Amino acid sequence: MQSICKKQLLGLTGLLLVGFLGGHLGGNLFLFGGADSFNGYAQHLANLRPGLLLIEGALGLLFITHIITALNVWFENQAARPIKYIATNQNSEQSLASKTMPYTGLFILLYLIWHLFNYTYAFGINHQPGLLTIKLPNGTVETKDFGLYGIVYASFKFSILNTLFYVIAMCVIGFHISHGFASALQTFGFSHKKYTPIVEKLSKLIGLIVAVAFSSIALYILIFNPINAISGGN
């Protein structure tokens, strides 16, 4: 495949994945609404089966295409300069985000695998219960199964390490997008004196929104403990 076609494929899959993240974020916001609201949404998604499989398959294909194309581009680029410079360029104007794309990408892949095991298929395949022990307003303590909401809740509330990793991963994804979005448009040939600087700002804004919005949910549960949980099950 020609280099430009390859990069357009990389850009297209990247843009579609950003679109998917937007949808995913919408779903996650149900976590702010509490157990019924979030589990209702999750159930809604699950009810779409087997149609959901089609979407999941397409999504999987998107991810795999994006990753394989990116790796291919990266390896080719390494090979294009077999002997590296001894001095580093003091006048470099390259952004840190563009420089680190392969590394942030690989980190996101790691996170993705972790996410699939911990959240996506935690409930559906393992039927892991989402047990939470909560303190009711009248002082009594109660343990019950909160379903997928409970799993997510416990993971953010009772493991700082887990939450930290999650927040870092969200920042890395945001950082990856901050270069990726504008870069994809350039690769498709969008360039305009007035609008390209705006697209570059928009790209950073989208990255920031992804990082902040996803993280805020985890931090909200960790800090505010909205349902007064005192311990998680499992």
Next chain:
Amino acid sequence: MSKTINLTLKVWRQAGADTPGKLETYNATNIDVEMSFLEMLDVINEEIALDDGDPIAFDNDCREGICGTCGVVVNGSPHGPQKSTTLCQLHMRKFNDGDTLIIEPWRAKAFPVIKDLVVDRSALDRISQAGGYTGVKTGQAPEAHTIAVPKADSDKAMDAAACIGCGACVAACPNASAMLYVGAKVSHLGLLPQGKLDCDRVINMVNQMDAEGFGNCTNTYECEATCPKDINVSNIARMNRTHLVEKIIQRKNS
């Protein structure tokens, strides 16, 4: 007598394409700051020659920033630290007394070293041969107004035509990609009515670019920052979309 400075040069020396090279240290003493970088190298070479050594090989021709022959990487920056300037137009007043300069050739798989700082840039010529040309009728020069060219287009074409093909974009790109060079060649003729004759020029140039072993552009824009002629990355965008359109037309016609 104008000001002079002393420098330590670490220059890449390599006897031939297949011999391994290494940095060699030279003391550049009493360098007049009004000299150009190439004149400074001339002075060093004279000293080396007087010592019966092998002078440092470097490419140069016009020495007035218009031919694109010169170019080495100084402390990691192609054409040195001054923006929008070729190496031959760079003056020693840009450097401070006591500086150490690491001088390396353009580094890219597609630009094999011939000797010391001289690299083979014929890969760029082969890309131009693959599609960086246009069909023009022979015979008498036509009346200037027979083919009208919008001012905005001719301006952009002229900006792209400023490319001197020195290859600094490739040298600066972390991926050793030639996209800025090829983008300039695409805009140079593609914006003019005469250049619209062939509809697979860009595809052919990209095929050649890939075959030469240049890397893939990842939009880091190091090329634009380094280009001595300020070629804009919007030329790369134009090349990207022209390529897409040509691909679609090609598919439709086949």
